[in-house]
Amino acid sequence: MRPYAGNPYHAISLDEAIKLHAPLVKKIAYQIASRLSANVEVDDLIQEGMTGLLDALQRYQPQPNLSFEVYAKTRIRGAIYDSCRANDILPRHQRDQITALEKSTRSLEQKLGRAPEDTEIADAAGLTLDEYFNVVAGAVNLTPIDDLPDELIPPDKQNDPMQLASMKQLAQGLEVLLKKLPEKEQLVMALHYQEELSFRDVATVLNLTPGRVSQLHTQAMIRIRAGIKKDA
Template sequence: MIERVDQHAALVKRIAHHLMMRLPPNIEVDDLIQVGMLGLMEAAQHYDEQQGVLFETFASQRIRGAMLDELRGQDWLPRQVRKQLKEVEQAMHKLEHQLGRAATENEIARHMGLPLEDLQKTIDDGRGHQLIYLDDFGDDDDHHLLDVLLPDTEANPHLLLEKQHFRQVLVNAIKALPEREQLLMGLYYEQELNLKEIGEVLSVSESRVSQLHTQAISRLRSHLTDWIADKQTN
């Protein structure tokens, strides 16, 4: 058991650093690693070669699960930051309709009457921004569309990802991203590179990678505005 833990300690660090781009700045990578090591030890204790699964595959699930369990329930993104990001998304949405293409950072900042540095600060603060929130579908009385469309046990925004129409809308939104942001999303979600590795590919800092990722998520959310509005009226 101890030997397996020693051999796969680097796996914990790799998973932790990969998750960090989807988490807000107040989350410390060392805390994730500590929790992940507990998941690794649990995996080493319960691993059974007879099941025909590679230990690394088995351990990865336990490590990631331990980290997500620790994070679950935390307030990842303050409401004020969410509100500011919503304003950025609205500006993106309006400009895209006007320009027929994705707006640049300078164009977004100018449209919002902000210095570029203030826009980038808002995006920096929004690390951990998600593609879909339950309250995207809520009204002023805090009733959610998902509570009507799905059984209570399935009132989960992630289940929407299984809907074919939504997937097509999302694919189209990704194709409309600026080329560098498309590349970043592929490197992160398909190649599973971390911040440092993506930064080396794009020749930018880790903080800039994180910023570009949040910006890409905001662009995707702005693309989904019409789809969400349509779901609320149907």
């Protein structure tokens, strides 16, 4: 069995490296599955994630401030999200509805100088509050990077100064956007992405229902995407 390029674990084989990191793939797949519709098979997400892991193992080059695990997580999530988009898990009409909410959110933030309330977003989009929440509920797989330009997605080689600068600028922008979120949405994002808790676990911590956590996550995604597009 051949050792793989950029091996951070000395001379273990590619097969051994895949087995070593398989639990990471499963963990990420289950996290993503927790905010997708029930008809999405988690085994399919794991399979796509394994493709991302293999890509990471073959491409990773050791460098300061970029561990293999951090690099692999990006590749694994990217492969799963690519599959979700390719299979059109979020139908076109729902994407159009989300785009309309993003535009309303962006306009209100500029006008009010703060994060708008749900009722304000719904009113600006010409929706009742129930209709607004129905749109939000139908977009549980929304991700903040769906519509980012390719140059802002983590590149295959992380040693290009221009690409590194773009990623640093994006990270700083996301940090600012996260701080502008309402408190509950900040907590959901921190617990889900930083502490890596599932929506069910986040719900337990915050004493909310998993459905409410999903709703808060989607609302946060709408605000973040609106902010990204404003600065793009």
